Amino acid sequence: MAEGTKETGKRVRTWKQDPEAVRADILNAATAEFAQHGLDGARMQDIADRIQTSKRMIFYYFGDKDGLYRAVLEQAYRSVRQREAELDLKGLSPVDALRRLVEFTFDHHRDHADFIRLVMIENIHDARHMRKIESLSGTSNAAIDQLGKICEAGKEAGLFRDDISPLALHWQISALSFFNVANRATFSMNFGDALFSEDAQKELREQVVKSILAIVM
Amino acid sequence: MAEGTKETGKRVRTWKQDPEAVRADILNAATAEFAQHGLDGARMQDIADRIQTSKRMIFYYFGDKDGLYRAVLEQAYRSVRQREAELDLKGLSPVDALRRLVEFTFDHHRDHADFIRLVMIENIHDARHMRKIESLSGTSNAAIDQLGKICEAGKEAGLFRDDISPLALHWQISALSFFNVANRATFSMNFGDALFSEDAQKELREQVVKSILAIVM
DNA sequence: AAGGTATTTAACCGCTTGGTACAATTGCCT
DNA sequence: AGGCAATTGTACCAAGCGGTTAAATACCTT
Numbered sequence: 001m002a003e004g005t006k007e008t009g010k011r012v013r014t015w016k017q018d019p020e021a022v023r024a025d026i027l028n029a030a031t032a033e034f035a036q037h038g039l040d041g042a043r044m045q046d047i048a049d050r051i052q053t054s055k056r057m058i059f060y061y062f063g064d065k066d067g068l069y070r071a072v073l074e075q076a077y078r079s080v081r082q083r084e085a086e087l088d089l090k091g092l093s094p095v096d097a098l099r100r101l102v103e104f105t106f107d108h109h110r111d112h113a114d115f116i117r118l119v120m121i122e123n124i125h126d127a128r129h130m131r132k133i134e135s136l137s138g139t140s141n142a143a144i145d146q147l148g149k150i151c152e153a154g155k156e157a158g159l160f161r162d163d164i165s166p167l168a169l170h171w172q173i174s175a176l177s178f179f180n181v182a183n184r185a186t187f188s189m190n191f192g193d194a195l196f197s198e199d200a201q202k203e204l205r206e207q208v209v210k211s212i213l214a215i216v217m
Numbered sequence: 218m219a220e221g222t223k224e225t226g227k228r229v230r231t232w233k234q235d236p237e238a239v240r241a242d243i244l245n246a247a248t249a250e251f252a253q254h255g256l257d258g259a260r261m262q263d264i265a266d267r268i269q270t271s272k273r274m275i276f277y278y279f280g281d282k283d284g285l286y287r288a289v290l291e292q293a294y295r296s297v298r299q300r301e302a303e304l305d306l307k308g309l310s311p312v313d314a315l316r317r318l319v320e321f322t323f324d325h326h327r328d329h330a331d332f333i334r335l336v337m338i339e340n341i342h343d344a345r346h347m348r349k350i351e352s353l354s355g356t357s358n359a360a361i362d363q364l365g366k367i368c369e370a371g372k373e374a375g376l377f378r379d380d381i382s383p384l385a386l387h388w389q390i391s392a393l394s395f396f397n398v399a400n401r402a403t404f405s406m407n408f409g410d411a412l413f414s415e416d417a418q419k420e421l422r423e424q425v426v427k428s429i430l431a432i433v434m
Numbered sequence: 435a436a437g438g439t440a441t442t443t444a445a446c447c448g449c450t451t452g453g454t455a456c457a458a459t460t461g462c463c464t
Numbered sequence: 465a466g467g468c469a470a471t472t473g474t475a476c477c478a479a480g481c482g483g484t485t486a487a488a489t490a491c492c493t494t
Contacts, residue, residue: 017490019441038341040257044482054443059483119403120337124255127402141407168424171404171412172393178400179392185344186336187388192356195388207385207432214431215424234460236471261452271473276453 023061025051030058031072035114038121039069039129066129073122074133076115083108085142094154095213101147102173102212106205109177116181144170151216160216169215176208240278242268247275248289252331255338256286256346283346290339291350293332300325302359311371312430318364319390319429323422326394333398361387368433377433386432393425 029050033042044065048055062068087104089097109116122130130136147166154160184196194200246267250259261282265272279285304321306314326333339347347353364383371377401413411417 017441022441038255038257040255043480045480055483056444057442060441065482117341119400120341123400123402124334124337124341125402127406130403130406136406144408167408167412168417168421170408171396171421172424172428174400174404175393175396176389179388179396182399183336183340183391183395185340185342186347187391189344189347189353190356190358191361191384191387195384200385204385204388207389211389211428211432215428234471239471260450262450272453273474274472277471282452 019061022053022057026053026058026061026068027071027075030068031076031114031118034069034072034121035117039065039125042069070129070133073118073129074135076118077136080108080112080115081142084146087146089146089150094150094157094159097150098154098212098216099209101150102209103205105173106177106180106208109181110201113181116178119178120182154216164216169212172215173208173212176211180204236278239270239274243270243275243278243285244288244292247285248293248331248335251286251289251338252334256282256342259286261285287346287350290335290346291352293335294353297325297329297332298359301363304363306363306367311367311374311376314367315371315429315433316426318367319394319426320422322390323394323397323425326398327418330398333395336395337399371433381433386429389432390425390429393428397421 026047029047030042033047033050037043042065044055044058047068048058058068062071087101089100092100122128144166147170151160151164151166151169155162155164180201188196195204243264246264247259250264250267254260259282261272261275264285265275275285279288304318306317309317339345361383364387368377368381368383368386372379372381397418405413412421
């Protein structure tokens with residue numbers, strides 16, 4: 001095992017059986033494990049078993065369970081924020097931009113259930129661990145800025161109301177997109193899974209778009 | 218300790234130091250513990266410590282940790298459904314009834330954070346435990362019926378659109394009310410806690426009402 | 435080639451935790 | 465009075481778990 005010839009891409013693989021790759025593997029395995037079982041439910045041994053490594057290595061690279069969890073959380077947030085930043089709304093009218101943003105958020109949440117679950121888990125812990133991560137402690141966020149710009153443009157064009165709060169708007173977009181993924185299990189249990197077919201999801205997404213547009217117009 | 222003279226209310230206290238009260242105490246303590254720490258994070262010893270009883274009694278009454286958790290979940294859902302059923306919308310116009318229902322849901326979620334947390338936890342477990350509870354396995358639910366009646370009345374009065382889905386409507390009401398409580402920690406972390414002041418919450422609630430009304434009208 | 439450092443393996447450790455064995459106690463019934 | 469079943473207290477256990485010790489291995493430096 002471990003031909004020791006994996007390529008990270010940049011570095012010429014100085015020697016090591018590519019410790020950065022091991023680190024990355026552990027991080028990904030841990031992400032899956034934590035997302036699936038929560039912080040307390042996750043097992044270090046099971047994380048090691050997901051890849052070809054030993055429990056020892058996890059402690060070697062991440063210190064302890066909490067450190068690993070924090071690293072997972074940090075990477076997850078960083079990825080999401082990056083993908084958010086990549087959304088290009090230039091050239092779109094305020095209405096189209098808003099629609100696009102909502103659709104993107106709705107789809108993005110659906111496509112990244114692991115991230116949603118990590119956020120659920122972190123909320124169960126009252127965001128205790130997030131708070132310790134410096135790179136996440138800032139209250140600034142590109143998502144709000146993006147939304148703020150759309151709102152400004154909309155107001156100037158006389159299309160949107162004057163009293164819109166980008167923050168409250170984001171709150172609502174997030175709420176609907178988040179719930180759709182986070183509470184699927186219990187919602188289905190209580191009311192059936194009719195809303196989660198592909199067709200129903202499309203309708204739901206459109207309902208969300210219309211809801212948001214109704215708020216600003 | 219245990220004067221052995223507690224009154225449950227009805228029964229004349231045949232003998233025992235009121236085992237039903239003990240059972241109820243355990244259930245309440247367990248509810249708090251599970252809501253706070255999750256299924257895996259909860260400690261049987263800590264539950265016992267919350268009241269004047271021994272770990273032994275918990276196993277005596279509930280079998281094992283899972284059994285206790287299921288009992289907690291069942292009681293929580295039963296309470297919520299009962300309170301939902303007590304909401305009286307008779308005599309209100311469709312619009313007023315819907316507004317009232319939304320406001321009730323929003324407030325109810327806020328007032329029962331423990332229940333919300335239990336649902337979050339159960340979703341992390343893909344509703345695995347709920348599924349084993351017969352009294353919850355039915356897909357029927359009074360909330361939808363109530364909403365269905367309002368929609369019917371609204372349509373007949375020519376106030377509501379024809380193509381409303383009570384289920385999708387409930388989904389949206391739940392989503393907004395749920396997220397407000399469930400994701401408060403991470404949302405505050407990311408965007409500050411401006412939306413969670415009393416005033417902002419009132420505005421948010423009104424925004425939710427308007428959103429829902431916009432869908433049906 | 436030798437010394438040094440980063441990485442990896444293998445075995446191990448002690449505490450926590452869910453769960454139990456067993457006896458004692460309590461009140462009811464006959 | 466004495467048996468019986470429900471309830472409770474005490475002490476305990478085996479397994480699982482996060483974390484560690486110690487030593488080997490691989491590569492780099494000089």
